[in-house]
Structure formats: structure tokens, C-alpha cells
Amino acid sequence: MTMTNRALSNRRVFATPGGVYNATPSRIIFGAGSLTRVVEAVDAHGAKRAVVVSTPGRQDLAQRVVNLLGDRCCGVIPEAVSQVPIELARRGRRLAAEMEADCIVSVGGGASIGLGKGIGLEYAKPIIAIPTTYSGSEMTGFCGITIDGVKRMHTSLNMLAGTVIYDPELSVGLPVDVSMASAMNALAHCVDSVYVSTISPIILAAAHEGAAVLIGAMPRVAAAPDDLVARTDLLYGAYLAGAALTGGFAFQHGVAHTLGGSFGIAHGTSHALVLPHVAAYNMRHAPRELERLAQAMGVTNLGRSLFDLLEKTGLPKSLAEVGFAKSDIGRAAAITVETDNGLNPGPVTREDVEALLDDAYHGRRPS
DSSP states (O other): HHHHHHHHHHSOOOOOOOOOOOOSSEEESSSSTGGGGGHHHHHOOOOOOOEEOOOOOGGGHHHHHHHHHHHGGEEEOOOOOTOHHHHHHHHHHHHHHHOOOOOOOEEEEEHHHHHHHHHHHHOOOEEEEESSOOGGGOOOOOEEEEEEEEEEEEOOOGGSSSSSEOOOGGGHHHHHHHHHHHHHHHHHHHHHHHTTTTTOOOHHHHHHHHHHHHHHHHHHHHHHHHTTTHHHHHHHHHHHHHHHHHOOHHHHHHHHHHHHHOOOHHHHHHHHHHHHHHHHHTTTOHHHHHHHHHHTTSSSSHHHHHHHHHHHHOOOOGGGTTTTTTGGHHHHHHHHHHTSOOOOOOOOOHHHHHHHHHHHHHOOOEE
């Protein structure tokens, strides 16, 4: 066998079936101090009247954006809350229309990014996302919107940001517990995307790299929250995780969205508390994909390593610790099964979900 033939025989061949694959936002601006480039981003979209979206608690940051935009800003919607209630999304669309906004600038965590998407779903204007946490939502064209107490996924190119600005300086003051829960949310994107049928080879590579960066950066940020280099690494990992999420998601996101949308558990925390158990469950159904991910992360037992990461970073380890009632396990399982998207490699039955939630409720370390 010639050297060329040997190289060809050892090359990994990706099976890329025909179909439609989601893309990431067309423009990424990354680096410390990048917030100042928001004017450039608005101008690149040909916009003249940008509305700024934030939470009530981040109006200081929203005002910084307003000051940078100057006469390019037509107003602020400082009303974002977690889980994107449909009523708020509708109100945001109405306010944006009244302001005659031709661009949406969402700045803050997942609540702000989500409301910007909720507005853009039916008020189709360019979106510029400026995340300050690690949720990855800014990279995708889908959003969970809570309707009648149940979080429902919506997908539209109207919600895909045209530009994302990643400025790690904006995350330095984020509390450690919020940072770690948000980073676990990002890790969940990497884990839950590697086995879905809709993922592409490019996005698979992002999932592996993102998970490796995140698991290395999380303990560093937990130990030194003001370390800008560690914060930059964590934000880079979250960016890659968000890219991975564009490939699709499965059981992990279904159960976490149920806990957040129907039971009021913080989004990042809900992901963190079920991720070790979902990883352990799906290892039985997608061992090759998850073993490759574990190898990229430098761990041997993915479920146990994710559970141990909760302790290393000071996060709660059980649903009981965050006030979830054991009596709600059955209802949570029923909602998870009813809203399942069918992409999980293993079955998502009520019995399986109840068993997983029982493990998460008691904080059992995966075997």
C-alpha cells in the first residue's frame, strides 16, 4: 500500500446525508472591548432606528449601549424576564412597532437574548445580540416561548441574529454561581447535540472543542472570577457551544425546558442538575458519540465527570436543593414526553423520565 493509499484508508469519512442544516449567525465580533463596535454592527445592517432590549436589572448596561448608539437608538425595552412569556413577546413587538424600530439590539443574559428573538419572530428586523452570560442562545434561530405555563420551541430565520458581539469584559462582574450554571447550560448544548441526526460535521467539531474549552475554563473562573483570560476562554467555549446548538437538541433540552418553563427553576440551573443524568442515560443509546465527546473533554465517565463538576464549581447537586417538589416528578415527566421533539437516540418515555428526575431530585451520582 502506498503512503497516499494508506492515508486515504485511515481518513475518517463523515456520512453527510442530504437535508437542510442550520447555520450560525453571519457575523461574529469577539474580544475585550468589542461592545464599542455596536455602532459598526448597526450600520452594517443599514439600520437607523435600533431598539435596545434588556432586563430591568441591566438597565445600566443598556444605557451604555444607548449612549454608544446615539441618534441611532429609538428606545429601550428593559422588561426581559426568564423563559420568554408569550405575553411579553407580544408586548415587545407592539412597542418596537410603535418606535418604528428597524433593528433589535439585545444585551444581557438569556432572558434579554430570548426576548429579542421573541420580538423578532413576528417583527422581522435584523437582530444584534450582545450576550453577557454563556447560554449560547444568541447563536440560534430558535427560542423557547412559554405559553400557558409550558415552554414551547419556536424556530424561524427571523430569530437568527445577524451579528453577535462577544465582549468578555461584560461578564467579569457576573456572580460565580450564575456564571457556573450558565456555563453548564453551554455544556448541555455540546452534549445534547452530538447524537442528533440534524448535526453537520462542522457543528460536531464545534461541540467537541466547545466542551473541552468549557470544562477547562469553568474551575478557573470559579477560583478567580475577575480573571479576564479565564472569562475570555469561557466565553469562547460558550460561543462554540451555541454554534453546536444550531445543529439541534434532544432530551436534555426537553427536560430542562420543562423544569424552567413549568416549575420556575432558573434556566442554567435546570440544565446543570439534569445534565449528568441525561448523559449517563444516553450513553446507553449513543455510546460512540458520547465516548468521543468524553475523549475530547479528557474524561473517562461523562455522567460522573459532569456531576463532579457541579461540586467543583459550587453548584447544587439535586433538584431538592433548589425547591423542586418530589410530588411534581410525574407532571414534569408528562410534560417532557408531550413536548419531546423525537431527536433523542434513546426512548423518552414517562417511566424513563420519572426515573431520571428521581435521580436528579436526590442528587445521586451517576454510576
